[in-house]
Amino acid sequence: MASGNSMLVMVMAGIAFGLAGAVYLILSPYISGAARASRRIQVVTEAKGKRVALKVQTETTNNRRKSVSETLKELEERQKPKQKMSLRAKLQQAGLDIPNQTFYMISAGSGVFVALLLFLTLSSSPIVALLGGFVGFFGLPQWVLGKLIKRRQNKFLDEFANAIDVIVRGVKSGLPLTECLTIIGREAAEPVAGEFREVVEQQRVGVTLAEAFERMMQRMPLAEVRFFGIVIGISQSAGGNLSEALANLSGVLRERKKMQGKVAAMSAEAKASAYVLGSLPFAVMSLVYFTTPAYIGILWTTAVGQLALVCAAFWMSCGIFVMRKMINFKY
Numbered sequence: 001m002a003s004g005n006s007m008l009v010m011v012m013a014g015i016a017f018g019l020a021g022a023v024y025l026i027l028s029p030y031i032s033g034a035a036r037a038s039r040r041i042q043v044v045t046e047a048k049g050k051r052v053a054l055k056v057q058t059e060t061t062n063n064r065r066k067s068v069s070e071t072l073k074e075l076e077e078r079q080k081p082k083q084k085m086s087l088r089a090k091l092q093q094a095g096l097d098i099p100n101q102t103f104y105m106i107s108a109g110s111g112v113f114v115a116l117l118l119f120l121t122l123s124s125s126p127i128v129a130l131l132g133g134f135v136g137f138f139g140l141p142q143w144v145l146g147k148l149i150k151r152r153q154n155k156f157l158d159e160f161a162n163a164i165d166v167i168v169r170g171v172k173s174g175l176p177l178t179e180c181l182t183i184i185g186r187e188a189a190e191p192v193a194g195e196f197r198e199v200v201e202q203q204r205v206g207v208t209l210a211e212a213f214e215r216m217m218q219r220m221p222l223a224e225v226r227f228f229g230i231v232i233g234i235s236q237s238a239g240g241n242l243s244e245a246l247a248n249l250s251g252v253l254r255e256r257k258k259m260q261g262k263v264a265a266m267s268a269e270a271k272a273s274a275y276v277l278g279s280l281p282f283a284v285m286s287l288v289y290f291t292t293p294a295y296i297g298i299l300w301t302t303a304v305g306q307l308a309l310v311c312a313a314f315w316m317s318c319g320i321f322v323m324r325k326m327i328n329f330k331y
Contacts, residue, residue: 087100087103088100089218089219090145090149091103091145092219093149093152093153093219093220093221094145094148094149094152095148095152095191095194096145096148103141103145106141107137107138107140107141108137110136110137110140110141111133111134111135111136111137111138111140112133112136113136114132114133114135114136114140115129115130115132115133115136116129117132118132118133127306128300128306152191153220153222155189155190155191156191156192156195156220156222156225157222157224157253157257158257159188159189159192160192160224160225160228160253161250161253161254161257162188163184163188163192163196164228164246164249164250164253165247165250166180166183166184166187166188167180167181167184167243167246168243168246168247168250170183171242171243171246172243177209177232177242178200178203178209181196181199181200182200184196185197185199185200191220195216195219195220198212198215198216198219199212199213199215199216202215209232209236210229210232210233210236210237213228213229213232213233214229216229217229224253224256227249227252227253228246228249231245231246231249267327270326270327271327274320274323274324274326274327277319277323278316278319278320278323281312281316
């Protein structure tokens with residue numbers, strides 16, 4: 001009986017020691033601070049990982065920002081006017097495929113025609129005819145050339161936003177940028193199609209895309225084209241979502257077009273008043289000349305009259321320039 005009790009005591013003692021050991025193993029990390037140290041190590045490791053990831057992200061952002069800044073600076077340096085625009089460049093901007101000699105011949109013919117017209121009309125004043133020929137040779141052709149350039153640029157802007165939308169849809173569908181430019185050159189309206197065809201042809205002969213768009217900016221010196229070239233240049237050098245950037249640019253261009261229409265509508269009355277005030281002296285002078293030419297003829301037959309004409313032309317020019325400045329709004 002005594003041996004049985006001692007055996008039971010030994011078994012109970014073994015169980016107690018086992019339970020005490022298990023409890024010790026479970027509670028020892030908390031008692032000794034190992035769990036606390038492990039948690040601290042985990043927190044420090046996670047914080048270090050986050051700091052490393054944040055540092056890498058910051059470095060990537062800084063590098064991208066630096067690349068974009070360098071690209072913008074390079075494009076800005078390229079866009080600075082280095083010299084006066086040549087006649088060849090003006091003819092290209094106007095879309096005229098004629099040599100310089102042809103333009104000079106047309107200018108000479110214009111000068112001779114204006115001089116003869118004034119000489120036959122005002123036979124007693126060859127000086128006025130000579131001045132008219134000078135204006136007809138140097139002023140009138142350049143004025144017409146400027147009008148042609150402006151008209152071509154307006155037609156380009158009317159279709160440019162649609163061309164950018166074609167690039168956006170093509171890039172989103174997986175087409176390469178070169179293929180999108182080819183589609184625009186084939187299906188868009190002129191002069192957008194011609195400009196993009198020129199870019200594609202230059203790429204085929206080895207010209208880089210950035211240089212091709214730089215030449216396009218020279219042929220079409222518009223802020224919208226410059227924005228487009230900057231977006232393409234940044235995308236080529238620094239990467240990024242090209243379709244999103246071009247979609248934003250297309251929206252900006254359409255908003256600028258809407259603003260242009262609002263400005264034109266709001267300034268229509270002021271422009272009409274300026275046109276009436278500017279043309280009224282010439283209309284009155286023409287009516288007086290055709291009704292009583294002897295009455296107004298002293299203006300170009302006498303020295304005092306010619307001086308009065310010069311003064312009147314000067315002050316009329318000042319008035320026209322002031323009215324033009326007042327009715328032309330920046331947007």
